[in-house]
Amino acid sequence: MIGFVALLVILLSVWVSWMIDFYLLGILSFSLVLSIIAPFIDMPSAKQSGKLRYHSLLFISEKPSNGVIKIHGGTLFDYVFVIDKNLNGKQRTNLIIQQYLDGLLNLIQAKDDKTENIKVRGTSYIINKRTAERIGFKVTGTDYIQKLILTYNYFNILITYSIAKGKLSFPKLTDTKTFETSMNDLVKRKAYISSLNEKLKSAMANSL
Incomplete structure (x- = not known):
């Protein structure tokens, strides 16, 4: 259903761009639609193949590569x-x-001998620097490739960010930060992470 609707949108935009003789509209529409529907197509297949692993409903890890998860x-x-x-x-x-x-x-629970000394790295526009440091992460520079990927997926990020905020919200890509730690450091912070997790669960239950 999602693929069918996306195809209709693309065809409509191509037709409109042809009618008004403005072909850039068709190209931009194709890119936007592709960036939006990609997660709905890629995620189930990537999960099935084992390339990605869900550790919670909103937390995913890739297979370790070059000493980094x-x-x-x-x-x-x-x-x-x-x-x-x-x-x-x-x-x-x-x-x-x-x-x-x-x-x-x-x-942390799933770590083994192969991942014990490995680095853990992620990019987020939800978690701020203070929270990240409290659970053992350090802020590192976001590389140009990652910035390019974020720019290309801006419309996707815009929708995700708006869902997270409960209203239309425009994320600032300059506020996106890359965080890094080691599995050993995470293990050391496990008790604190668990405590903070329980506090949030309790706060969420009381607010409902």
């Missing part, structure tokens, strides 16, 4: 199906962070 805070696909539309902005943010913490705990 890349982590992600969920996609548009996840946000659409996980976040309750009745929650307000603060409740949604708390849920997202709580799922991050839950995912980190499960990532």
Whole structure:
């Protein structure tokens, strides 16, 4: 159904761009639609193949590569199906962070000899620097390739960010930060992460 609707939108935009003799509109529309529907197509197949692993509803890790485990805070696909539309902005943010913490705990639990000394790296526009440092991460520079990917997926990020805030919100890509730590450091912070996770769960339950 999603693919059919996307195809209709693309065909309509191509037709309009041809009618008004402005072909850039068709190209831009194709890119925007592709960036939006990609998570709905790619995520199930990537999960099935084992390339990506869910550690909580909104926390994903890639297979270790070059001594690094890349982590992600969920996609548009996840946000659409996980976040309750009745929650307000603060409740949604708390849920997202709580799922991050839950995912980190499960990532720590799943570690083995191969990942014990590995680095853990992620990019986020939800978690701020203070929160990240409290759970053991340090801020590092976001490389140009990552910035290019974020720019290309801006419309996707815009929708995801708006869902997270409960209203139309425009994320500033300059506020996006890359965080890094080691699995050993996460293990050392496990008790604190668990405590913070329980506090958020309690706060969320009391706010409902």
